[in-house]
Amino acid sequence: xxxxxxxxxxxxxxxxxxxxxxxxxxxxxxxxxxxxxxxxxxxxxxxxxxxxxxxxxxxxxxxxxxxxxxxxxxxxxxxxxxxxxxxxxxxxxxxxxxxxxxxxxxxxxxxxxxxxxxxxxxxxxxxxxxxxxxxxxxxxxxxxxxxxxxxxxxxxxxxxxxxxxxxxxxxxxxxxxxxxxxxxxxxxxxxxxxxxxxxxxxxxxxxxxxxxxxxxxxxxxxxxxxxxxxxxxxxxxxxxxxxxxxxxxxxxxxxxxxxxxxxxxxxxxxxxxxxxxxxxxxxxxxxxxxxxxxxxxxxxxxxxxxxxxxxxxxxxxxxxxxxxxxxxxxxxxxxxxxxxxxxxxxxxxxxxxxxxxxxxxxxxxxxxxxxxxxxxxxxxxx
Numbered sequence: 001x002x003x004x005x006x007x008x009x010x011x012x013x014x015x016x017x018x019x020x021x022x023x024x025x026x027x028x029x030x031x032x033x034x035x036x037x038x039x040x041x042x043x044x045x046x047x048x049x050x051x052x053x054x055x056x057x058x059x060x061x062x063x064x065x066x067x068x069x070x071x072x073x074x075x076x077x078x079x080x081x082x083x084x085x086x087x088x089x090x091x092x093x094x095x096x097x098x099x100x101x102x103x104x105x106x107x108x109x110x111x112x113x114x115x116x117x118x119x120x121x122x123x124x125x126x127x128x129x130x131x132x133x134x135x136x137x138x139x140x141x142x143x144x145x146x147x148x149x150x151x152x153x154x155x156x157x158x159x160x161x162x163x164x165x166x167x168x169x170x171x172x173x174x175x176x177x178x179x180x181x182x183x184x185x186x187x188x189x190x191x192x193x194x195x196x197x198x199x200x201x202x203x204x205x206x207x208x209x210x211x212x213x214x215x216x217x218x219x220x221x222x223x224x225x226x227x228x229x230x231x232x233x234x235x236x237x238x239x240x241x242x243x244x245x246x247x248x249x250x251x252x253x254x255x256x257x258x259x260x261x262x263x264x265x266x267x268x269x270x271x272x273x274x275x276x277x278x279x280x281x282x283x284x285x286x287x288x289x290x291x292x293x294x295x296x297x298x299x300x301x302x303x304x305x306x307x308x309x310x311x312x313x314x315x316x317x318x319x320x321x322x323x324x325x326x327x328x329x330x331x332x333x334x335x336x337x338x339x340x341x342x343x344x345x346x347x348x349x350x351x352x353x354x355x356x357x358x359x360x361x362x363x364x365x366x367x368x369x370x371x372x373x374x375x376x377x378x379x380x381x382x
Contacts (some may be wrong), residue, residue, distance in 0.1 A: 048124075048146030052081040054139060056102060068124055068146045081142065087116045087126060101128065106136040115149065123149050161329050162220075165339065169213050173206035216340045220328075223347035230351050232270040232375065237306055238262045238299050240273070244280045245297070253288060263300035267374050275348045280308075282341040283368050287312040291365050305354070305373040311361035325358045345370075 042049045048065030052058050058081055061073040069085060076084035087095035095116055101108075113127035124146050131141035180199045184191070191199070222228040238260075245258045287295040291312025298309040317325060324330050326346040329339035349356045354372040361367035 048144075050081070050085055050144040050146070052142040052144075054102075054141070056081050056142070058084045065146050068122075068148060069118055070120075070122070081144075085144065086119055087124075089114075089116055095126075099128075101130055101142050102139050106132075106138075113145075113147075125149055125152065158328060165329060166213065166217065170210060173209045176206045177203050216344060219344045219347070220340060223344065223351070228347060228351045230272045230275060232272060235269045235271045235273050235276055237269055237276065237308060237372075238266065240276055240280055241297050241299060241308070244277070244284050248284060248288060257288075257294060259294050259296045261296070261298045263298075266299065266301055266306055269306050269372060270375050271352055271372055275352070279345050279348055279370065282345050283310045283370075286341065286368075287314075287366070290314055293363070293365070296361075302371050304371055305375075307369060307371045309367060309369040311363075311367040312365040313361070313363045314365045316360050316365050317358060322358060326356070 042060060042062035043064075045062060045064060048068045049060060049062040050058060050065050051060035057078055058076055059078075061071075061076050061084065063073065065071075065085075066073040071084070082094070082096040089095055089098065099111055101111075108130060109132075110129040111127060113125050115123055116126045117123055125148070127145050129143040129145075130139045131143060132138065133140050180203050184196065184199060188196075219228070241260055241262075245260060248258070249255045284295065284297070287310055291314030293313025295313075296309075296311045298307075298311075300307050300309075321330070326342050328343045330342065331339045346356050349370045349372070352372050353375060354370055356368065356370040359367050359369075
């Protein structure tokens with residue numbers, strides 16, 4: 001970071017002698033070394049920080065600001081702010097002339113974050129804070145923060161993908177529900193009881209599909225905001241696994257396709273049973289849908305709690321995709337699914353204080369392993 005010298009209260013100070021104080025000192029005198037400000041070195045900040053004094057000369061220009069502005073911080077210290085940071089709005093108007101921080105309304109406290117342009121069309125997010133000696137006094141310091149736009153663009157792309165996925169996933173079942181209900185209402189007497197039952201069962205299945213999608217969206221919202229609740233109670237993980245395998249065989253899967261191995265004794269597990277069912281259901285359905293051969297489920301004690309491993313004998317996950325498996329919208333194949341399930345699974349496991357990993361099984365298929373710690377409700381640990 002490059003810091004100018006100024007002896008006014010609240011200034012960003014360096015170790016330079018008092019004789020060099022004042023806005024012109026930064027321009028004519030030697031450059032100051034990086035020094036902590038209030039115990040924090042501005043170069044340690046992840047965002048760009050630019051500070052101008054009461055005359056509009058730059059007295060602080062940290063390393064992140066230099067990177068974003070493609071400027072050597074040592075070369076702009078002591079220069080006018082509008083020259084060090086020549087910002088324009090998206091319509092090409094000069095930002096500092098437009099906002100006039102030193103001569104504008106005396107009651108204004110700053111500028112909210114907005115997209116502005118640097119020379120060459122580089123887009124940055126800029127906000128400004130006006131520091132005054134008293135509420136309507138002159139601006140004593142102008143503090144500007146800069147952020148790159150990549151994080152926001154990634155968020156916007158993620159939101160756009162989410163909207164597109166939801167629209168696509170809702171369209172098919174809702175079209176089916178609308179078509180079958182309209183047909184039944186218009187031609188009820190023409191269908192046999194078996195035909196009516198088939199159509200109503202299809203409507204019911206599509207309604208369940210919409211319900212699951214809505215539940216996934218609510219889970220994502222809770223995970224992203226840190227509001228996912230875990231209601232802990234004793235859970236028999238081996239019994240839960242057996243129950244899911246039984247449900248899959250009842251739905252047409254061959255019983256010999258599943259191999260369950262439980263190493264006992266298992267430690268006591270306090271977890272949210274509904275959330276555990278969600279984890280197991282997602283991992284086993286993925287193994288059945290995307291994998292081949294035998295699906296092996298291992299339940300064993302671990303030094304940190306209980307480990308559950310689900311392995312299939314399918315083609316596995318490409319090495320280059322391993323790092324994206326638990327991100328939103330990742331799909332291992334084109335065999336359906338929203339691409340949200342594993343993202344939710346990871347969020348649920350981590351909400352329990354556990355970890356989940358993905359790798360290759362002995363036969364080359366996909367292998368998911370999650371570990372849940374031994375824990376208990378707060379009222380038992382107090």
